[in-house]
Amino acid sequence: RFYPNKQLASHVIGYAGIDNQGLHGLESSYDEEMKGRPGRVQIQVDARGRTFSRVERPPTTGMSLGLTIDKYLQHIAERELRATVLEYKAAGGSVVVMDPHTGDILALANEPTFNPNAFSLWQSDVRRNRATQDVYEPGSTFKIFPILTGIENEIISLTDKYYCENGIYSLTSKNKLHDHEPHDTLSLKDIFIHSSNIGISKTVDNLDNIEIYKLCKNFGFGTKTGLPFKNESTGKLRDLKNWSRTSKTYISIGQEIGVTNIQLALAYCAIANGGFLLRPNIIKKISDDSKNIYE
Numbered sequence: 369r370f371y372p373n374k375q376l377a378s379h380v381i382g383y384a385g386i387d388n389q390g391l392h393g394l395e396s397s398y399d400e401e402m403k404g405r406p407g408r409v410q411i412q413v414d415a416r417g418r419t420f421s422r423v424e425r426p427p428t429t430g431m432s433l434g435l436t437i438d439k440y441l442q443h444i445a446e447r448e449l450r451a452t453v454l455e456y457k458a459a460g461g462s463v464v465v466m467d468p469h470t471g472d473i474l475a476l477a478n479e480p481t482f483n484p485n486a487f488s489l490w491q492s493d494v495r496r497n498r499a500t501q502d503v504y505e506p507g508s509t510f511k512i513f514p515i516l517t518g519i520e521n522e523i524i525s526l527t528d529k530y531y532c533e534n535g536i537y538s539l540t541s542k543n544k545l546h547d548h549e550p551h552d553t554l555s556l557k558d559i560f561i562h563s564s565n566i567g568i569s570k571t572v573d574n575l576d577n578i579e580i581y582k583l584c585k586n587f588g589f590g591t592k593t594g595l596p597f598k599n600e601s602t603g604k605l606r607d608l609k610n611w612s613r614t615s616k617t618y619i620s621i622g623q624e625i626g627v628t629n630i631q632l633a634l635a636y637c638a639i640a641n642g643g644f645l646l647r648p649n650i651i652k653k654i655s656d657d658s659k660n661i662y663e
Contacts, residue, residue, distance in 0.1 A: 373439075378483065382484065394651075401654060402432075429656075434651070435652055445475040449478075450479050462477065462478045464499050468641045476630075480494045500595060500628055501599055504626060507623070513584075516639070518571050521579070525556070530554060530570045530571065531553050532547065532554050533566050534552060540613065545565045551564055551566075569621065577611055580619055593648050603631055604625060
């Protein structure tokens with residue numbers, strides 16, 4: 369198979385081996401649908417070798433996949449991601465661009481990237497889809513979720529204020545929370561603006577472990593998104609029985625939990641669309657040569 373756009377969306381499309389068997393990405397997930405069927409001729413002969421029956425089955429081409437990826441947005445995402453990785457000398461990164469109302473993935477980029485026409489020139493680590501496989505602690509990007517849960521359950525309100533301990537807060541004799549800058553008393557809005565670990569930890573004081581666990585699950589963390597990529601990670605969300613006294617607090621500030629970029633993007637889409645956790649889409653349609661659409 370040939371990939372005219374070279375590295376563009378290579379982690380999404382994937383690649384096929386020398387025998388045209390899909391080995392990665394959508395090429396692998398939809399290999400059966402896309403590879404078609406070879407033709408066949410069945411001939412029956414008599415004892416003297418004379419043909420008396422011939423049945424032909426013509427070859428059929430494979431299905432075509434139509435993606436939700438916007439080629440223009442994909443190009444921009446890859447270009448800007450590459451520039452940012454180079455600027456900060458990062459080992460790599462990923463970008464997910466989604467429509468929060470439909471769940472359509474408009475761009476999914478990873479860096480470093482590769483050319484699927486010659487995929488064997490790159491190591492498997494480069495060919496890995498970081499957006500769906502790499503798991504990391506989300507840190508401050510997670511802090512909006514306990515705030516929303518507290519407001520929804522009417523445990524906290526936007527007018528609440530919290531004493532932020534001037535930057536150091538003892539959870540136990542061995543565990544202390546630190547803020548990157550000291551604060552005295554902050555409103556809920558300012559806690560979010562200043563990304564105060566201590567402030568966030570106090571907003572969940574009246575939420576128990578079960579409620580924090582449910583909030584994680586309700587936003588899709590610890591669960592595969594359902595994208596048609598093999599090796600998608602579930603992230604990391606431990607069973608409640610394995611939580612410590614401080615797990616609730618650390619999870620509320622984005623620690624002791626692991627997420628993928630696609631999970632985090634979906635969770636933020638739920639905020640943007642009014643509270644609906646969508647299943648992400650990357651396949652727009654599957655069609656055959658007769659333009660029959662199957663999905």
